Amino acid sequence: MNTTIRKPIIAGNWKMNNTVKDSEILIKNLIPLTNNKNCDIIICVPFTNLETAINLTKDTDIKVGAQNCHFENSGAFTGEISPVMLSEMGVEYVIIGHSERRQYFLETDDTINKKIKSAISHDLKVILCIGESLEEREKEITENIVSKQLKLALSNIQEIDLKNIVIAYEPIWAIGTGKTATSKQANNVCKFIRSTILKLYSEVSADNILIQYGGSMNSANASELISEKDIDGGLIGGASLKVSDFSIIINAASTPM
Ligand code: PEP
Numbered sequence: 001m002n003t004t005i006r007k008p009i010i011a012g013n014w015k016m017n018n019t020v021k022d023s024e025i026l027i028k029n030l031i032p033l034t035n036n037k038n039c040d041i042i043i044c045v046p047f048t049n050l051e052t053a054i055n056l057t058k059d060t061d062i063k064v065g066a067q068n069c070h071f072e073n074s075g076a077f078t079g080e081i082s083p084v085m086l087s088e089m090g091v092e093y094v095i096i097g098h099s100e101r102r103q104y105f106l107e108t109d110d111t112i113n114k115k116i117k118s119a120i121s122h123d124l125k126v127i128l129c130i131g132e133s134l135e136e137r138e139k140e141i142t143e144n145i146v147s148k149q150l151k152l153a154l155s156n157i158q159e160i161d162l163k164n165i166v167i168a169y170e171p172i173w174a175i176g177t178g179k180t181a182t183s184k185q186a187n188n189v190c191k192f193i194r195s196t197i198l199k200l201y202s203e204v205s206a207d208n209i210l211i212q213y214g215g216s217m218n219s220a221n222a223s224e225l226i227s228e229k230d231i232d233g234g235l236i237g238g239a240s241l242k243v244s245d246f247s248i249i250i251n252a253a254s255t256p257m
Contacts, residue, residue, distance in 0.1 A: 008226060008253040009166055009210050011042040011127060012240025013067060013095060014049075023049040026035055026243060027056045034061050035245035037254040039233060043240070044095050044127070047137050054090045065093030069103055069112035074223065075130040083115075084093070095235075096120050097153060098129045099172045109152035113238070116153060116165065125164045127235060128153055131192075134173035142171075147187060159201045166210045167193055168235040174215025176237055186213045187228035194230055219248035226251035228254050 008095050018026060021046060024119040028175050044065035045053045053064045070080040096119065102211070121128050121177040131150040132142040145186060146169070156166075174181050181189075190211045198206035213225050214235030225231055233253050 003239070006208065006232045008039040009035050009042065009212060009254050010039055010233050010246075011044060011065065011093070011095075011166075011168075011235050011251050012246055013044045013098070013235055013237045014046060014235055014240060015052065015067070015100070016046060017241055018046065018049060020049055020052050024056065025248065027053060030113040031057070031060050031062065032067045032213070032244065033243065034250060037061060037250055039063055039250060039253040039255075041250055042093050042127075050086070050089060050091055063092045064090070065095060065125075067095045067098065069094050069096070069115060069119060069124075071111065071118040073118075073141060082123055083119045086119075087122040087124055091124065093125045093127060093166075094166075095127045095129060097133060097149075099175060101171060103172075112153050113155050113157075115138075117156060117220060120157075120158065120161050120164045125166065126169050127166045127212070128169045129170050129235070131170040131172050131175075131215070137171065137173065142189060143192050146193060150196050154200060159205055162197075162201060162205050162209055166212060168195055168212040168214045172216035175199055176216070178216050179211075180216040181213070181222050183221075183224045183228050183231075186215075186225055187230050190228070190230035217249065219245040219252075223252040224244060 021032045037125040038206050042063045042065050045155045066086050073082050073084045096115045099105045116126050132145040136145050171181050194206045197209050210232040212233045212235045217236050218239040
């Protein structure tokens with residue numbers, strides 16, 4: 001567990017999984033396992049499940065997030081959802097820049113930057129995903145890639161707004177592949193991200209910003225990853241769909257109260 005005051009954050013990214021009925025069952029089973037934990041717990045569900053998730057988690061320790069949003073408030077953007085729509089319905093978090101959105105929906109660093117600005121201006125908290133491909137890691141340019149993504153994503157974002165941004169370091173080669181970065185590999189990049197925040201902003205911001213690891217985190221490896229100094233929790237895909245696995249990860253991040 002890190003020795004600073006940062007409270008770990010465990011976020012489930014359900015991706016395009018679970019109907020409304022499935023989500024009701026999962027959330028009802030998850031709630032009793034999340035009481036009095038010393039970490040923040042978020043579930044990022046498909047748009048169609050947001051209302052159900054918000055209603056079921058009222059008065060619980062689970063917060064609800066979306067997995068994407070547009071940067072405009074409204075308009076002719078068929079199929080899109082705006083931050084103002086999310087915020088009005090009580091959504092607290094939104095994932096922005098997930099590698100699947102970058103890869104399959106051609107999101108760019110520029111649109112990611114616009115989305116972040118728009119989301120925080122509507123009181124949403126952002127989970128910003130950055131990370132390198134396998135090819136980039138093998139070329140030993142992980143730090144260049146991650147720092148470029150971070151600088152562009154945070155371009156013209158004021159230091160005061162960093163309190164509403166969580167960074168998820170997600171090496172693309174580890175997402176949904178069962179290949180996890182070793183805890184040292186993951187911590188080294190999270191530490192580098194923190195040092196980049198120090199250069200871009202200040203020591204206080206670098207010390208306070210939450211940096212999660214994501215990429216095949218599961219019930220068996222979560223404890224080791226989260227115990228690293230610069231890793232403040234996880235963004236979890238596959239393992240967040242199984243209540244028992246997700247609750248083990250939550251327990252791994254939760255220090256005794
Ligand atoms: C993710 O979707 O952000 C993710 C990390 O997925 P998985 O845990 O399945 O690798």
